[in-house]
Amino acid sequence: MPNILQTNQLTKTIDGRDLVKNVNIHVKRGEIYGFLGPNGAGKTTVMKMITNLWKPTSGSVELFGEKLTKSSYEVLKRMGSMIEFPCFYDHMSGKENLQLHCEYMGYFTPGCVENALEMLGLSEAGEQPVKRYSLGMKQRLGIARAILCKPELLVLDEPTNGLDPAGMKQLRDLFGMLRTEYGITIILSSHMLSEVESIADMIGVIHHGRMRTEISMREISEKNTAYIELTAGDSRKAAYVLTEKLGLDHFRVMDERSIRIYDTRIDTQDISKALAMHEVQLVSISKKSESLEDYFLKLTEEGEKSC
Amino acid sequence: MLKLIKLEWKKNNIIKYIRNAVILAVLLCLFIYALAFLGIANDPDGTLDAAEGMNTISAPIELFTSMSFLIFTSVMLASFIVSAYKNKTMNLMFSYPIKRQKILASQMTAVWLFNFAALVITKLFLYASVSIGSRGMQSPFLIDFDMGDLSFYVQLLMKAVVTVSMSFIALFVGMYMKSSKATIIASFILIFLTQANIGDYSLADNRVFPIALTVISFIFAVLSIYNAETKDLL
Numbered sequence: 001m002p003n004i005l006q007t008n009q010l011t012k013t014i015d016g017r018d019l020v021k022n023v024n025i026h027v028k029r030g031e032i033y034g035f036l037g038p039n040g041a042g043k044t045t046v047m048k049m050i051t052n053l054w055k056p057t058s059g060s061v062e063l064f065g066e067k068l069t070k071s072s073y074e075v076l077k078r079m080g081s082m083i084e085f086p087c088f089y090d091h092m093s094g095k096e097n098l099q100l101h102c103e104y105m106g107y108f109t110p111g112c113v114e115n116a117l118e119m120l121g122l123s124e125a126g127e128q129p130v131k132r133y134s135l136g137m138k139q140r141l142g143i144a145r146a147i148l149c150k151p152e153l154l155v156l157d158e159p160t161n162g163l164d165p166a167g168m169k170q171l172r173d174l175f176g177m178l179r180t181e182y183g184i185t186i187i188l189s190s191h192m193l194s195e196v197e198s199i200a201d202m203i204g205v206i207h208h209g210r211m212r213t214e215i216s217m218r219e220i221s222e223k224n225t226a227y228i229e230l231t232a233g234d235s236r237k238a239a240y241v242l243t244e245k246l247g248l249d250h251f252r253v254m255d256e257r258s259i260r261i262y263d264t265r266i267d268t269q270d271i272s273k274a275l276a277m278h279e280v281q282l283v284s285i286s287k288k289s290e291s292l293e294d295y296f297l298k299l300t301e302e303g304e305k306s307c
Numbered sequence: 308m309l310k311l312i313k314l315e316w317k318k319n320n321i322i323k324y325i326r327n328a329v330i331l332a333v334l335l336c337l338f339i340y341a342l343a344f345l346g347i348a349n350d351p352d353g354t355l356d357a358a359e360g361m362n363t364i365s366a367p368i369e370l371f372t373s374m375s376f377l378i379f380t381s382v383m384l385a386s387f388i389v390s391a392y393k394n395k396t397m398n399l400m401f402s403y404p405i406k407r408q409k410i411l412a413s414q415m416t417a418v419w420l421f422n423f424a425a426l427v428i429t430k431l432f433l434y435a436s437v438s439i440g441s442r443g444m445q446s447p448f449l450i451d452f453d454m455g456d457l458s459f460y461v462q463l464l465m466k467a468v469v470t471v472s473m474s475f476i477a478l479f480v481g482m483y484m485k486s487s488k489a490t491i492i493a494s495f496i497l498i499f500l501t502q503a504n505i506g507d508y509s510l511a512d513n514r515v516f517p518i519a520l521t522v523i524s525f526i527f528a529v530l531s532i533y534n535a536e537t538k539d540l541l
Contacts, residue, residue, distance in 0.1 A: 073406060100314065
């Protein structure tokens with residue numbers, strides 16, 4: 001599959017300070033890309049360069065197979081974006097704001113405004129002026145505006161900011177729907193992994209302006225399967241019990257005393273019972289699981305050390 | 308371009324500005340009327356208290372309309388453009404598939420056209436009021452214009468162009484300093500520079516000066532949008 005969005009050694013320096021340095025992102029068509037990083041890592045900076053609001057100091061952005069230049073305007077028709085907190089013309093209603101957006105984008109499909117409002121649950125509030133909106137409503141209106149013109153690529157900077165858990169859930173469902181039904185590619189940033197882990201296909205982690213890793217969700221979950229850590233008096237004896245008596249084969253003898261069992265369906269009690277019956281000394285047994293959150297923290301902490 | 312200008316008016320709530328311009332015109336009219344016929348500028352003995360050469364009625368009309376509308380234009384430019392940068396709606400505008408220079412040019416044109424029209428209408432309104440009033444009343448001022456003469460209208464339009472264009476200088480200052488207040492303060496300074504007298508010398512009467520000023524104003528207008536394509540928005 002071709003990359004719909006790609007950055008090559010993207011660097012932005014302002015006043016001698018590298019906001020982001022040598023960032024390489026690869027987003028394939030039709031996937032949801034979670035762009036993760038703690039606050040101030042450079043997520044917004046990268047997104048501003050993707051949407052051509054900021055020009056890179058060096059490196060380049062490739063969108064739809066074309067390099068972004070300072071006069072790339074046509075490409076903006078094919079993307080929807082929401083960078084930082086969305087701004088509106090406060091005295092106008094939500095609906096009017098969206099209509100204005102259509103005018104500027106040159107997009108005229110009847111009913112698209114009503115449709116977008118409905119998708120974000122703003123049908124009723126649509127007639128009210130935006131100055132009366134709450135934070136979460138503005139956020140949702142911003143997303144409505146981003147998806148209004150059925151873009152091929154959706155760039156959303158912290159879209160769940162200011163939303164309640166129900167709102168977040170609703171958004172996740174919406175993103176999933178947009179991808180499957182309209183084939184929209186979505187890149188969304190967040191500082192919380194838990195927000196994107198259920199919907200993202202790919203994760204890019206940025207820290208202190210540098211890419212830490214780019215990894216598919218599948219790989220992460222394979223890397224981070226939970227296991228049972230078992231410390232026994234004699235690991236070889238214990239391993240024998242595990243294979244012969246419990247019928248387990250998915251485990252690894254780490255050293256003379258410890259074993260990791262990757263088959264987590266088995267109960268720890270059954271293991272300790274079996275070991276006791278066969279007179280294998282059991283020092284400790286515990287379930288371990290490295291959640292994505294841990295993985296994410298590990299990545300960013302490594303960054304901390306190297307900096 | 309025309310469409311962009313219309314959208315600018317729409318989203319910046321042009322109705323509000325029309326209302327304000329009408330209020331301004333009415334206040335100016337009352338003031339000029341009072342000057343011309345009610346004698347508020349007269350000494351207690353009934354003679355006009357005005358400097359030599361300033362005892363014509365067109366002098367206060369030109370002075371006060373130019374002053375008011377230069378400020379009015381700067382205020383509009385400040386809220387259309389400078390504060391759009393500040394409240395980030397410019398970020399939104401620049402995410403559209405429209406050339407940035409074109410966006411800025413359309414905003415500037417939207418303000419320019421509006422104020423040019425408003426200034427011309429206001430001036431005509433004032434001159435007409437004074438001219439109607441002078442039929443029945445005596446004024447200490449000299450009624451020095453002839454509304455039947457074509458050159459009167461040509462001059463009126465030219466002066467309006469100079470006045471409204473001058474606000475681009477204020478816009479440049481405001482954009483450079485990223486401040487709406489700076490835009491408006493700059494317009495006040497421009498008034499002092501162009502309308503004030505130093506002894507016998509005043510820039511207001513010079514013939515070359517208005518042309519030079521307009522040229523300079525447009526240079527500043529171009530400078531304001533020149534590097535919009537590459538400049539980052541903060």
